Amino acid sequence: MIDLTLSPNDEQVLRAVREEALIARRYARYYDENEHEFPPDQLPEAKDHPSFMTRMGHRGDGDAGMAVLSMLIAMGQTWGDYSVRLRRQERGLGNSALQAAGTDEQKAKWGHLTLAMAITEPGCGSDPSLVRTSARLDGDHWVLNGEKIFVTTGCRAEGVVVWATVDKAAGRGGIKSFLVLKGTPGFIVAHKEKKLGIRADDTAAYVFQDCRIPRDQLLGGDEQVHRESSGGFKGVMKTFNMTRPAVAAIGLGMAEAAIDFTRDALREAGFAITYGPTLAAQPAPVERLMRLEALLEAAQLATIRAAWLADQGQPNNMEASIAKAKAGGAVREITQGCIEILGPMGVSRDHLLEKWFRDVRITDIYEGTGEIQRLIIARTLLGYSRKELK
Ligand SMILES: Cc1cc2nc3c(=O)[nH]c(=O)nc-3n(C[C@H](O)[C@H](O)[C@H](O)COP(=O)(O)OP(=O)(O)OC[C@H]3O[C@@H](n4cnc5c(N)ncnc54)[C@H](O)[C@@H]3O)c2cc1C
Numbered sequence: 001m002i003d004l005t006l007s008p009n010d011e012q013v014l015r016a017v018r019e020e021a022l023i024a025r026r027y028a029r030y031y032d033e034n035e036h037e038f039p040p041d042q043l044p045e046a047k048d049h050p051s052f053m054t055r056m057g058h059r060g061d062g063d064a065g066m067a068v069l070s071m072l073i074a075m076g077q078t079w080g081d082y083s084v085r086l087r088r089q090e091r092g093l094g095n096s097a098l099q100a101a102g103t104d105e106q107k108a109k110w111g112h113l114t115l116a117m118a119i120t121e122p123g124c125g126s127d128p129s130l131v132r133t134s135a136r137l138d139g140d141h142w143v144l145n146g147e148k149i150f151v152t153t154g155c156r157a158e159g160v161v162v163w164a165t166v167d168k169a170a171g172r173g174g175i176k177s178f179l180v181l182k183g184t185p186g187f188i189v190a191h192k193e194k195k196l197g198i199r200a201d202d203t204a205a206y207v208f209q210d211c212r213i214p215r216d217q218l219l220g221g222d223e224q225v226h227r228e229s230s231g232g233f234k235g236v237m238k239t240f241n242m243t244r245p246a247v248a249a250i251g252l253g254m255a256e257a258a259i260d261f262t263r264d265a266l267r268e269a270g271f272a273i274t275y276g277p278t279l280a281a282q283p284a285p286v287e288r289l290m291r292l293e294a295l296l297e298a299a300q301l302a303t304i305r306a307a308w309l310a311d312q313g314q315p316n317n318m319e320a321s322i323a324k325a326k327a328g329g330a331v332r333e334i335t336q337g338c339i340e341i342l343g344p345m346g347v348s349r350d351h352l353l354e355k356w357f358r359d360v361r362i363t364d365i366y367e368g369t370g371e372i373q374r375l376i377i378a379r380t381l382l383g384y385s386r387k388e389l390k
Contacts, residue, residue, distance in 0.1 A: 021080025065311025078253030154204025186211030251363030328364030
């Protein structure tokens with residue numbers, strides 16, 4: 001059974017995370033308005049502030065599992081800002097892919113690098129079987145050609161895990177992932193994307209033009225094309241069982257910031273916020289806030305459950321999708337609801353609420369949209385195959 005009590009050790013870590021988040025928040029507006037700039041690896045305050053990591057100590061009885069703790073840390077960090085950190089510990093989605101699908105040798109060789117992951121192309125997002133980037137074997141090299149868009153950590157990453165087809169006719173079975181290092185001739189970072197929200201985040205577009213990489217940079221090393229379904233493909237898809245709850249947690253941190261801001265503003269305006277009376281007895285804005293708080297908690301619990309299953313070594317494919325689908329809708333409803341409660345204060349750029357509203361929108365888009373998560377959940381619950389329900 002899940003025990004939601006935090007150990008003193010974990011409480012200390014999470015308190016330190018929130019302290020760092022408040023410092024990062026001071027810089028949030030600047031990097032939102034200066035999209036072309038990258039937040040620094042360390043903020044000036046870092047020199048007077050030991051990292052929250054130093055408080056991790058030895059994990060012991062009563063401490064949360066690492067997956068659950070990572071979700072709580074992500075929620076705490078993004079309660080400050082989506083991208084700005086007191087100290088950046090850059091790791092990309094490609095690192096998770098390497099861990100899920102790489103050989104031991106590949107993990108040892110590239111595990112220390114920051115790796116982005118490039119699946120999406122113009123014309124291919126939700127359905128990766130449409131990947132057009134190609135990989136052709138030429139002697140002891142693969143030759144990559146194609147275009148990728150919206151690659152998170154794409155500018156700063158030292159390398160990227162790229163999805164490409166080795167045999168278009170084989171559909172999903174022909175899709176393999178390749179590790180390409182920055183600086184490889186033919187690997188071009190075309191531009192940094194400009195976005196509605198999470199503007200301080202590094203999102204890039206790539207072009208591969210006759211980009212030659214050594215044969216051993218095929219992730220997992222399996223060169224065979226499996227016509228029906230590729231084990232390699234499934235291996236890389238497993239990456240999402242941890243990253244989808246993480247995306248949920250990131251969105252929920254910002255939604256919590258919006259709720260805290262709104263609660264404080266209501267108190268300042270003279271509303272008493274007491275949790276005893278029935279909702280019907282509350283003034284309208286307080287009743288609305290409390291409904292949003294309940295929604296936040298439901299989405300937080302779904303996220304923690306998905307991570308807790310991972311900590312127990314249990315399958316969490318469906319729960320990861322539930323967490324992401326629930327959070328994706330919840331964070332939009334929460335931030336929009338907070339703006340509606342506060343009116344002009346909600347849309348003013350004097351405050352961060354309008355930014356949180358823009359920043360959370362991504363929760364329901366990347367790593368599989370809300371619609372795709374609901375498809376996965378329905379297939380699992382009803383026992384349909386991908387072909388039967390798409
Ligand atoms: C800021 C940002 C960062 C990103 N980072 C990365 C990254 O690091 N790496 C990467 O590879 N990609 C990344 N992406 C891309 C992201 O994963 C895709 O945008 C997403 O998967 C959706 O794909 P698409 O945009 O092609 O939309 P489409 O697949 O064209 O979908 C369009 C709409 O149709 C819906 N839809 C599609 N298929 C179905 C279906 N079968 N049933 C019902 N509805 C459906 C979708 O839900 C969506 O609403 C990022 C995107 C953004 C905006």
